Amino acid sequence: MTASPPTTTDDGTETPPWRVEVVADSDSRWKWGATVAARLVADRPAQLHATLLLGRSVPNDQQLADIGITPASLRRASIAETVARLADSDAEVVVLACIGGCVQSLLHALGRAWRDRPTRPVVVTGYVGLVYEKIIDGLVNRAGADLVLANCDADAARFADVFADLGADPKSVVATALPFLGGAPYDAAQARQRHPFTLTFVTQPGVPQQEAERRHVLEQAAAYGRRHPDHAVVVKLRARVGDRTTHVEPFHFEALLPPEELPPNLTFAYGAMDAVLDRTDLCVTVSSTAAIEAMHRGIPTALLTDYGIRESLGNQLFVGSGAMTSWPSLLRGELPVTRPEWAAAHGVVVGPDSYTAAADRLGELVAKRAELPPLRPWLDEERAGAYLPGLLARYGIDRTGAVLAPSDAIGTRPSFARRAARVAARRAYRYGVRVVEPRVKRIAQL
Numbered sequence: 001m002t003a004s005p006p007t008t009t010d011d012g013t014e015t016p017p018w019r020v021e022v023v024a025d026s027d028s029r030w031k032w033g034a035t036v037a038a039r040l041v042a043d044r045p046a047q048l049h050a051t052l053l054l055g056r057s058v059p060n061d062q063q064l065a066d067i068g069i070t071p072a073s074l075r076r077a078s079i080a081e082t083v084a085r086l087a088d089s090d091a092e093v094v095v096l097a098c099i100g101g102c103v104q105s106l107l108h109a110l111g112r113a114w115r116d117r118p119t120r121p122v123v124v125t126g127y128v129g130l131v132y133e134k135i136i137d138g139l140v141n142r143a144g145a146d147l148v149l150a151n152c153d154a155d156a157a158r159f160a161d162v163f164a165d166l167g168a169d170p171k172s173v174v175a176t177a178l179p180f181l182g183g184a185p186y187d188a189a190q191a192r193q194r195h196p197f198t199l200t201f202v203t204q205p206g207v208p209q210q211e212a213e214r215r216h217v218l219e220q221a222a223a224y225g226r227r228h229p230d231h232a233v234v235v236k237l238r239a240r241v242g243d244r245t246t247h248v249e250p251f252h253f254e255a256l257l258p259p260e261e262l263p264p265n266l267t268f269a270y271g272a273m274d275a276v277l278d279r280t281d282l283c284v285t286v287s288s289t290a291a292i293e294a295m296h297r298g299i300p301t302a303l304l305t306d307y308g309i310r311e312s313l314g315n316q317l318f319v320g321s322g323a324m325t326s327w328p329s330l331l332r333g334e335l336p337v338t339r340p341e342w343a344a345a346h347g348v349v350v351g352p353d354s355y356t357a358a359a360d361r362l363g364e365l366v367a368k369r370a371e372l373p374p375l376r377p378w379l380d381e382e383r384a385g386a387y388l389p390g391l392l393a394r395y396g397i398d399r400t401g402a403v404l405a406p407s408d409a410i411g412t413r414p415s416f417a418r419r420a421a422r423v424a425a426r427r428a429y430r431y432g433v434r435v436v437e438p439r440v441k442r443i444a445q446l
Helices: 027-040 061-067 079-087 100-113 135-142 153-166 188-194 211-227 273-277 290-297 327-331 340-345 356-367 388-393 416-445
Strands: 018-024 046-053 073-077 093-097 122-126 147-150 173-175 198-202 232-236 266-269 282-285 301-304
Touching: 018 027, 018 079, 027 046, 027 061, 027 093, 027 122, 027 356, 046 079, 073 079, 079 100, 093 100, 100 122, 100 135, 100 388, 122 356, 135 153, 147 153, 147 356, 153 173, 173 356, 198 211, 198 273, 211 232, 211 266, 211 327, 232 273, 273 290, 282 290, 290 301
Parallel strands: 018 046, 018 093, 046 073, 093 122, 122 147, 147 173, 198 232, 198 282, 232 266, 282 301
Antiparallel strands: none
């Protein structure tokens, strides 16, 4: 979504487009925030402006190009710079697409920055993908935003119950859907006319986490390719070696096995997930949100149990889906079938109006911005006086919501020389752990 022209009312008055600010701290959160913003303002003129917070996960230009969303403006800035700019912003909406602690810190800082204004932007936040761990922690950090978006009805009910019990506003929770669900419905007969049967394994930076488990994934994908030479095997990579991602990827799949150990029908792919799913006949993953995207299209989908069913993996969410299986079953050519009742309850089956309630609620809030109460996070000094200052300080914010003096806190901008040195050190470290270390270990085993 880029700039939209103003609309003209019946009396000839021009209505300027809304200004929507999306603040994100990683590539996946930028994708979520930008896509959510587009869905929320789909029926009105709007301009999307992006701020990418400086930090470990700030995406590079290639990652942004892979996502394929072009804002009207884009800047990379520290938290302090972002708060200073938004303090006087005339934006109607601010979408906070960040990790929970960062959302909490921005709620405090923006609440202070806007407290003397007659109107303020409406603040929207939510979850990038599947919510499988730290549920209460994440909700508490988001409580206080005007809208907290849930990705399915089941999550919305659970979130609202938690808010009600804590004394936060349960009406701020609104059910939506994963914003990037879409694409053409899967048709096996048509697919066979366009390409060979294709198994796509969707990787995740930290799932599974151990090097041996990640190598096992690639070995099994290669074994599938050798067992089915007339099929194609695609390993969909989360990022290129050296790219910054939401979660650290210690053992990159391209570095786990030498090319000569891979069959010729196995390839690696980058880029947009929807483009890869366009040529997928079987989507395999441990717990990636891509499983929901594939199920939504009707593509056979497999959630692997080879590495256990654990909260740390996130695949416990798929218990009851009918889609949990293992590599030995896939090697035999068996295809899991997703249960319709599970799909309906977990945000897989969504209609064109999945964002209508949230868009309507947003419109109501923007229309009465002059009546909105000050932005007050639920997590405050009275409720969490011993915990909150340390959390805020990690993001360069003090207990009153003021920006701390320049320091090494997350999100602050160090000197150019220090930033350059950190970038070089991070790149060297990542190359070492992702490329050099695995190769040295393989040589040592010879």
